[in-house]
Amino acid sequence: MDDIRVLLVDDHRAVLEGFVARIENEPGVAVAGTAVNGVEALEKAKILKPDVVLMDISMPVLNGIETTKLFSQNHPETKILILTMHDNREYIQKVMESGASGYILKDVSLEEMINAIKTVNDGASYFCQSSSKALFDMVKESRKSENKKNILSQRETTVLALVAKGLSSKKIAQQLDISVRTVETHRQNIKHKLNVSSTAEMVDYALRNKLT
Missing domain, CATH: 3.40.50.2300 (Response regulator)
Structure with missing residues (x-):
């Protein structure tokens, strides 16, 4: 050989x-x-x-x-x-x-x-x-990120994308034809599901996962 x-x-x-x-x-x-x-x-x-x-x-x-x-x-x-x-x-x-x-x-x-x-x-x-x-860590983080994405409802994903574009809750409500209170509820649910506490973290997540 x-x-x-x-x-x-x-x-x-x-x-x-x-x-x-x-x-x-x-x-x-x-x-x-x-x-x-x-x-x-x-x-x-x-x-x-x-x-x-x-x-x-x-x-x-x-x-x-x-x-x-x-x-x-x-x-x-x-x-x-x-x-x-x-x-x-x-x-x-x-x-x-x-x-x-x-x-x-x-x-x-x-x-x-x-x-x-x-x-x-x-x-x-x-x-x-x-x-x-x-x-292994990269794959694990990727799966974790994918799982987070999957736990958001379609409406929550839409709200998150609009938040990442810089729209206020009021403008999001007007665009989606829902109440401001409903938008705020979606935002709180998104934070809870993604385990984040600020709008900046939400935006960062949306950008990293190309939701915008």
């Missing part, structure tokens, strides 16, 4: 050399080459045809996220494994949207790094433990 050909991409030469030293003697894995930014990685991929690209996110010229998108378009057969110091939801979400197959931190063990490379090469996804937790 042929070795998995890996292209290492990082803008710090010392980091690249360290990763080369870590994995070049591992059975089943071969370092095909290195690159210091996304543009160079794409150029080298044309020649080296790596199976897996192990790539940093924060790089000059072309960052890891944009590079991954271009790899997905131009080298769809190549799997991208993001290797980074950043462990936050924003990065992980962008990585998932860009088409990468996995996300690991630079301080993972050599064993986990090799396992991640082999996993994505086989066509599966790989996320290290801390990023998996962040993903």
Whole structure:
């Protein structure tokens, strides 16, 4: 069975050399080459045809996220494994949207790094433990938000959307042909169901859930 050909991409030469030293003697894995930014990685991929690209996110010229998108378009057969110091939801979400197959931190063990490379090469996804937790939290919050949206009645959703547009209770009442008291009741019910206490929080919720 042929070795998995890996292209290492990082803008710090010392980091690249360290990763080369870590994995070049591992059975089943071969370092095909290195690159210091996304543009160079794409150029080298044309020649080296790596199976897996192990790539940093924060790089000059072309960052890891944009590079991954271009790899997905131009080298769809190549799997991208993001290797980074950043462990936050924003990065992980962008990585998932860009088409990468996995996300690991630079301080993972050599064993986990090799396992991640082999996993994505086989066509599966790989996320290290801390990023998996962040993903789980994202899904949980998304479901919680969706559940909140579902518990609002259609009329309450309409009232909330109008509140978010800046309409007063009086104007909402006129637009919906209901009494101001009814609008106020809807507003109180919305606050209770969403577990918020102010109009600002209602507006924030409406904007985040694209109700306007």
